[in-house]
Amino acid sequence: MMCGHCGCGGPDHEHEHEDGTRHSHSHSHAHGHTHTPTTLVELQTRVLAKNDAIAARNRAWFAGREMLAINLVSSPGAGKTTLLERTIRDLHGQYDIGVLEGDQATSLDRDRVAATGAPVIQVNTGTGCHLEADQVARGLNELRPAPRSILLIENVGNLVCPAMFDLGERAKVVILSVTEGDDKPLKYPHMFRAAPLMLINKIDLLPHVDFDVARVTASARDVNPAIAAIGLSARTGEGMQQWYDWLRREWTVATEAAFA
Amino acid sequence: MHELALTHEIVAIVCQAAGDRRVHRVTLEVGERSCATPESIAFCFDVIARGTCAEGARLDICRTDGDDLMVTTMEIEEAA
Ligand SMILES: Nc1nc2c(ncn2[C@@H]2O[C@H](COP(=O)(O)OP(=O)(O)OP(=O)(O)O)[C@@H](O)[C@H]2O)c(=O)[nH]1
Ligand SMILES: [Mg+2]
Numbered sequence: 001m002m003c004g005h006c007g008c009g010g011p012d013h014e015h016e017h018e019d020g021t022r023h024s025h026s027h028s029h030a031h032g033h034t035h036t037p038t039t040l041v042e043l044q045t046r047v048l049a050k051n052d053a054i055a056a057r058n059r060a061w062f063a064g065r066e067m068l069a070i071n072l073v074s075s076p077g078a079g080k081t082t083l084l085e086r087t088i089r090d091l092h093g094q095y096d097i098g099v100l101e102g103d104q105a106t107s108l109d110r111d112r113v114a115a116t117g118a119p120v121i122q123v124n125t126g127t128g129c130h131l132e133a134d135q136v137a138r139g140l141n142e143l144r145p146a147p148r149s150i151l152l153i154e155n156v157g158n159l160v161c162p163a164m165f166d167l168g169e170r171a172k173v174v175i176l177s178v179t180e181g182d183d184k185p186l187k188y189p190h191m192f193r194a195a196p197l198m199l200i201n202k203i204d205l206l207p208h209v210d211f212d213v214a215r216v217t218a219s220a221r222d223v224n225p226a227i228a229a230i231g232l233s234a235r236t237g238e239g240m241q242q243w244y245d246w247l248r249r250e251w252t253v254a255t256e257a258a259f260a
Numbered sequence: 261m262h263e264l265a266l267t268h269e270i271v272a273i274v275c276q277a278a279g280d281r282r283v284h285r286v287t288l289e290v291g292e293r294s295c296a297t298p299e300s301i302a303f304c305f306d307v308i309a310r311g312t313c314a315e316g317a318r319l320d321i322c323r324t325d326g327d328d329l330m331v332t333t334m335e336i337e338e339a340a
Binding site: 037038040041042043044045047048049127129130132160161164165193 | 266284338
């Protein structure tokens with residue numbers, strides 16, 4: 001049996017094997033060469049179907065509560081938690097903000113966020129390099145965020161895996177800090193394709209590093225022409241207002257969409 | 261290494277559909293833009309399938325230019 005579903009079919013064609021080698025073969029038999037008669041079963045099941053179904057449920061849950069949920073993604077140390085701390089303090093009194101912290105281990109980030117007074121829970125993913133929708137669902141059960149609040153989800157620091165997993169958020173926001181180099185959108189296109197907004201953090205350090213903001217913006221738009229970009233410093237506060245303006249627009253849409 | 265999580269899901273999908281029948285072969289479609297590395301899935305598969313109905317099954321991976329990651333077919337032993 002060939003893999004005729006993907007258009008690469010034909011009896012003589014290349015297959016990728018468990019050992020990573022490619023070779024052609026023209027007839028079918030299990031490699032273990034068993035002689036048990038077998039039946040072919042059509043599955044046509046998306047591997048992420050279960051995650052996506054739970055994500056859809058989360059999304060409906062947010063919509064029902066007129067909430068805005070944002071999934072913050074970046075490589076380790078780009079400044080997600082620092083951005084959260086400052087955002088919560090600056091917007092205090094304007095919005096209810098809750099936080100779901102994802103890390104492989106420790107509650108360090110939860111403690112930092114808790115010090116701002118915002119409700120926060122920590123999800124430890126263990127060996128998992130990303131958050132999955134059911135972890136968020138369980139987190140929501142515990143956090144019980146208020147209607148019309150904003151939920152900021154800090155994903156595990158990783159520019160690769162979190163791109164694949166829908167959590168039910170309204171948008172992914174990718175944070176890139178100027179110390180990471182301006183070639184990242186081209187090296188990690190999936191993440192930049194998945195996010196409508198890129199925050200370029202640590203611009204206070206620009207005088208000390210080789211980082212071309214115009215070039216990084218252009219290369220992010222090569223992989224995602226619609227991506228918006230905001231340069232800011234979560235340390236000095238420069239540029240943060242533009243991020244708050246973006247959040248306000250998204251919040252307005254999320255809270256009004258319930259009646260649309 | 262999200263391929264580890266993906267491979268767990270692949271084995272779960274296959275074993276659920278197979279019931280208690282043995283799986284001899286699984287065909288997977290991996291899109292170019294799916295953000296999954298076929299080699300890593302192949303690497304994880306043998307280990308994760310161990311002790312399940314898919315232990316020892318052959319995994320055929322077909323690359324496509326789409327963005328989906330799908331378990332397309334499987335071969336299972338005929339019902340007794
Ligand atoms: N100079 C400067 N440093 C910053 C800025 N934002 C964050 N940092 C520093 O960068 C380091 C990492 O910041 P975090 O906020 O912990 O980064 P993170 O993305 O949450 O890290 P992980 O959760 O481990 O992935 C800390 O030492 C911060 O003080 C900034 O705008 N400017
Ligand atoms: Mg952090």
